Amino acid sequence: MKCTKFLAISLLLLSSFAIPIFCASNTTTTAPPPPPPQCGEAKVTGCHNRAEALKLKLVAIFAILVTSMIGICLPLFSRSVPSLQPDKNMFVLVKAFASGVILATGYMHVMPDSFDCLRSQCLPEKPWRKFPFTTFVAMLSALVTLMIDSFSMSYYKKCIADQSSSKDVKDGGLESQHIGHGHRNLEAADDDDSAASQLLRYRVVAQVLEVGIVVHSVVIGLSMGASDNPCTIRPLVAALCFHQLFEGMGLGGCILQAEYGAKMKAIMVFFFSSTTPFGIALGIALSNVYSDDSPTALIVVGLLDACSAGLLNYMALVDLLASDFLGKKLQNSMMLQVWAYVAVLLGAGGMSLMAKWA
Numbered sequence: 430m431k432c433t434k435f436l437a438i439s440l441l442l443l444s445s446f447a448i449p450i451f452c453a454s455n456t457t458t459t460a461p462p463p464p465p466p467q468c469g470e471a472k473v474t475g476c477h478n479r480a481e482a483l484k485l486k487l488v489a490i491f492a493i494l495v496t497s498m499i500g501i502c503l504p505l506f507s508r509s510v511p512s513l514q515p516d517k518n519m520f521v522l523v524k525a526f527a528s529g530v531i532l533a534t535g536y537m538h539v540m541p542d543s544f545d546c547l548r549s550q551c552l553p554e555k556p557w558r559k560f561p562f563t564t565f566v567a568m569l570s571a572l573v574t575l576m577i578d579s580f581s582m583s584y585y586k587k588c589i590a591d592q593s594s595s596k597d598v599k600d601g602g603l604e605s606q607h608i609g610h611g612h613r614n615l616e617a618a619d620d621d622d623s624a625a626s627q628l629l630r631y632r633v634v635a636q637v638l639e640v641g642i643v644v645h646s647v648v649i650g651l652s653m654g655a656s657d658n659p660c661t662i663r664p665l666v667a668a669l670c671f672h673q674l675f676e677g678m679g680l681g682g683c684i685l686q687a688e689y690g691a692k693m694k695a696i697m698v699f700f701f702s703s704t705t706p707f708g709i710a711l712g713i714a715l716s717n718v719y720s721d722d723s724p725t726a727l728i729v730v731g732l733l734d735a736c737s738a739g740l741l742n743y744m745a746l747v748d749l750l751a752s753d754f755l756g757k758k759l760q761n762s763m764m765l766q767v768w769a770y771v772a773v774l775l776g777a778g779g780m781s782l783m784a785k786w787a
Contacts, residue, residue: 533776539734543566
């Protein structure tokens with residue numbers, strides 16, 4: 430009798446749970462499907478105001494131009510400050526902070542934007558949402574960056590070796606007469622070759638890093654310039670100013686180590702500082718025909734962002750962070766290495782926080 434009562438109570442409890450679940454499943458299946466997105470059309474929201482948006486975009490052009498120039502020029506003028514010389518500990522910490530900023534730019538800003546574009550509902554499901562194009566293109570971009578880095582170094586080292594061998598043949602008579610001096614000259618030549626190779630590496634890093642940043646900056650500016658939503662543009666202006674400031678500090682440190690002449694420095698400063706304002710101006714000019722949600726724009730912007738993400742991630746991890754942390758200066762000082770990691774985390778954390786707005 431007790432078993433029968435227990436069985437009846439158990440069935441009653443099971444039915445009380447099963448009925449709401451069954452009803453919920455019925456209600457979810459009968460819910461109407463979401464409306465399809467309006468692709469390639471201008472989005473008119475409650476915050477749509479073309480005149481107000483144009484004012485904010487003009488302010489953004491000036492503000493981003495100034496902050497970009499300040500960010501990239503700060504390291505270039507740091508030679509007048511003794512504590513910020515490239516061989517000082519403070520320079521290492523500032524460069525580590527800027528490297529963290531560049532790393533977070535690739536992972537937290539550029540790559541998510543590429544995912545959003547290439548997985549948009551405005552693109553056909555096949556092939557765009559059936560294959561991870563963002564990570565595939567980013568991987569290829571990182572490999573191409575490695576190839577450029579490797580081939581340029583190999584070519585330059587071969588040129589140095591050819592020049593050294595021809596010089597040795599030419600000066601063979603003198604070296605045979607002064608054997609002791611010849612050994613010292615050979616050691617000095619080896620030191621010069623290693624210094625020249627390191628200088629070339631710094632120059633390759635600076636140029637390739639600027640290419641990745643410039644591509645991303647034009648895409649950001651184009652999106653802002655084509656928008657007519659003041660509620661979106663207003664916080665984006667402040668976020669992009671901080672973004673360009675810290676990113677410019679990282680690039681400026683690389684340009685400083687590359688020891689370019691004044692003309693080359695001016696060219697690199699100009700391109701970094703002007704690309705985002707140029708993208709905004711281009712977006713303003715194309716605002717009547719350009720749409721963020723058009724399939725062509727989504728594919729082009731998504732692929733460009735994926736290329737830029739792969740390049741920035743490779744440069745930040747391999748040519749900036751790994752090169753410094755595995756170098757002599759940081760390997761010989763555990764305390765400096767700890768503080769450098771703290772600087773990297775601060776830079777990456779601050780830029781990751783900005784991903785909420787930009």
